[in-house]
Amino acid sequence: MQVAVTWAFFNAQWQEVNTRLSEGLAGDIAWVVETYQSDPSPPALTKLTNEAERSLGLSVKLYEGRTLPTGNRASLISPGDRALKAALSDRLDQPFWFDSTRYPADLDIRVQVTAGVLRVIAPRDRAMTTKSNIFILWMTGATVLLTGVAILFIRNQVRSIERLADAADAFGRGGDVPQFKPHGAREVRKAAQAFIAMKERIQRHIDQRTALLASVSHDLRTPLTRLKLEAALAEPSKRVDAIKRDLSEMEHMIDEYLAFARGQGGEAVEETSLRELIEVVADGAERGGASLSLEIEPDLIAKLRPNVFKRALSNLIMNAAAHGEEVVVAARARSGGGVEITVDDDGPGIPPDRYEEAFKPFNRLDEARNQNEKGVGLGLAIARDVVRGLGGDLTLDRSPLGGLRAIIRLPG
Incomplete structure (x- = not known):
């Protein structure tokens, strides 16, 4: 101009x-x-x-x-x-x-x-x-020089903001960027320092919550174990059998409550082979009585927390197996980058207008799906919480098998 x-x-x-x-x-x-x-x-x-x-x-x-x-x-x-x-x-x-x-x-x-x-x-x-041409040449040269200096300065500032954004994204996915240090203009450094302080406060909160939950888990399990021991030593009867069933259900509910509150825990994010992970989860589900088939593309790698993701995927597979006779787990690369995992069943499904409601904690949608007596309505909530913690998302759709399809999309 x-x-x-x-x-x-x-x-x-x-x-x-x-x-x-x-x-x-x-x-x-x-x-x-x-x-x-x-x-x-x-x-x-x-x-x-x-x-x-x-x-x-x-x-x-x-x-x-x-x-x-x-x-x-x-x-x-x-x-x-x-x-x-x-x-x-x-x-x-x-x-x-x-x-x-x-x-x-x-x-x-x-x-x-x-x-x-x-x-x-x-x-x-x-x-x-x-002489006018010479002046115009000097003006053009000065403009090009100053534009180059401005571009270098702006790129340096933008690079600092990009580093801050990458650090925030990594922390949001549960990772850490220990080498991150504030750089750039004073305002950018101030924002980076505020981010570091916020990250430390959140980490302290997570650590305190984890310690509290570990203590609660120990305190609840001690009397529960004594009750189970007393029930095991009691004379067999219908009442004792009912007590044992109640204690078993209570133990399962406590496990789910603690898993939901614990969230993603302290496990680090690492590159994981999806084929190996899904095969391990499928093997465990089959030992639990589920019947399923796998359709997995080779060489699929994703950044995730293996143990936590196994639990989330296991929840989806066991939920599908509980409501359908045929379960298909598929994994493929997405065209825009990342991977997609689907879990299909041939059960009764869920009405489309209630898909989001199914993710609410403690919501069991009894009229849409057969009630799982041991469930407390946390399986889908835990699974979505885990997937979103990895930067992806979990959604529901109609399955080609006639039941429900759970779709996990993970970033590259």
Whole structure:
């Protein structure tokens, strides 16, 4: 924009200056022609030549019997040529011809007179300004230089913001960036320091919660174990069997509550082979009585917490097996990057308008799916929490088998 404005301004000024200079030179040439025609004798011509050289800086010579050239040589400085041509046309009644390209510092102007051609060699700066282009070049060079400096400065600041964004994204996925340090402008460093302080507060909160839950788990399991022991030592009866079933359900509920509250725990994110992980989960599900088939593309790698993700995927597979007879687990690479894992079943499914409701903690959707007596409605909530903690998402859809499809999308 600066170059365009500068060029527009100086182009207009340059044209104006060239017009004024050309008019002055054309007036001098018209005086030379008129003076010669008033007295074309040799002594008068000699006097005119000396006077023009001394007072006007013009070199004048008469070529008797000649005519004007017929061809014109193109000039790169067309605005100056146009101004000179207009000025000469306005001041001269005789035919004329000029060349602004033959000599670097002079103009060759020829006028047809009765005796032949009157040739005038005039300094170029008498008709055209020659310094404006240099100023424009300097202005352009300075603009390019300053633009380069600005780009380098902005890229340096943007790089600092990108590092901060990468650190925030890694922390949001449960990872850590120990080498991250504030860089860049004062405002960017201040934001980075605020992020580090926030990260430390959140980490302290997670550590405190994990320690508290470990203590609660121990405190709850101790009396539960005593009750189970007393039930095992009691005389067999229907009441004792009912007590054992209640204790087993209570233990399962406590496990699910603690798993939900514990969230992703302290496990680190690492690159994991999905085929191996899914096969391990499928083997465990089959030992638990599930019947399923696998469709996994080879060489699929994802960044995740293996143990936590196993539990989330196991929840989805066992949930599908509990409500359907046929379960298909598939994993494939996504076209835009990342991987997609689907768990399909041929059960009764869930109405589409209740997909999001199914992810609410402690929501069991009894009227849509057969009730799992041991479940407390945390399986899908835990699975989505784990997947979103890895930067992906878990959604539900209609399965080609007629039941429910759970779709896990993980970033690359």
